């Protein structure tokens with residue numbers, strides 16, 4: 001008998017954790033950190049609703065922390081099996097998990113300094129060493145649909161999900177999971193990219209399965225028709241006329257590479273002048289290397305640019321900075337230039353040093369290309385605050401503030417339906433997860449309406465038998 005338990009990524013987009021069990025073998029799909037509201041984040045600290053020592057293997061769909069950030073904690077609590085994921089995801093995790101460990105340490109330090117803790121002293125959820133211990137368990141596989149044996153009675157095939165580089169749909173086959181000794185096949189969408197997204201391939205056609213789980217981040221929203229190319233071209237042209245800097249806060253993994261790809265395209269189409277582009281984030285530079293390395297993940301357009309011996313992620317006049325000194329030297333640069341730096345919501349990182357110079361400059365431009373969560377410095381500026389606190393200083397916001405719509409790594413509900421159309425059979429049940437409650441419900445309704453399938457919206461800690 002087989003079953004699935006929903007231990008995260010339900011009722012919320014964070015904390016993805018789904019436990020499959022069959023014939024006494026336990027496999028965890030994704031191992032994400034809860035983020036956002038305090039009640040959610042507290043779950044990271046509670047004992048997990050399963051024993052980490054009893055988990056036989058973990059499957060990771062993609063590198064984002066809301067799918068992977070609990071892994072070092074799981075290892076700290078005694079998990080010692082293999083972690084199966086695509087090669088590109090494994091490479092990204094080598095960058096992201098140690099960084100997450102450092103952030104956890106910094107947060108614990110902050111709590112201790114400010115006396116914000118009832119625990120004396122406050123400990124991090126995990127540290128950089130725990131993250132490195134988790135990396136040792138990584139077992140990279142190809143993202144090409146070929147089934148691999150992951151543990152007794154469990155096979156898994158990974159296919160491109162088109163969300164970020166390395167992102168996978170995963171089909172898990174549990175052998176002898178039914179009374180007549182038949183297997184049960186469960187397909188996980190992971191996070192689905194949208195069609196025609198830059199750099200990565202479109203989501204692979206879903207294979208036949210008994211059960212299917214789909215994400216529903218945009219279950220009640222559509223991306224709209226605005227073209228991010230046109231918007232960005234206009235912003236860059238206006239800023240170039242003012243001969244002043246353009247600062248683009250961008251998440252180091254995924255968004256930075258998309259921006260570079262787009263600026264290169266605009267330059268080649270002569271829709272913008274060639275400006276110096278500075279990528280000032282060591283993590284972004286490392287992530288760009290991972291993006292360049294895994295050709296099996298790239299779409300046809302990317303491949304054809306490579307064929308012409310051009311670099312898809314390099315603009316005409318681009319520099320990256322490795323050291324703090326190199327980063328500081330940028331301060332002496334004058335004139336129009338584009339600075340891409342992390343963090344994407346201006347909550348930390350080198351972008352803050354640039355912001356201190358750019359924000360008060362009325363000729364300069366700040367461009368948002370990603371979601372700004374409530375409470376972040378980025379959100380405050382986007383909401384029109386005229387003064388923000390950065391590294392203990394009040395900085396006036398006099399620069400132009402722009403927002404480019406249309407960047408998203410997620411399929412909207414129409415794209416999810418398009419993806420599901422490729423499914424060759426009717427699944428017994430479709431589960432909609434990875435959405436706020438309204439979005440998950442709306443996605444379920446869209447699927448029922450279009451296909452007439454049985455769809456369920458699972459709840460936190462719900463357990464469902466798979467027959």
Ligand SMILES: [Zn+2]
Pocket residue numbers: 062064163191
């Ligand atoms: Zn994701």
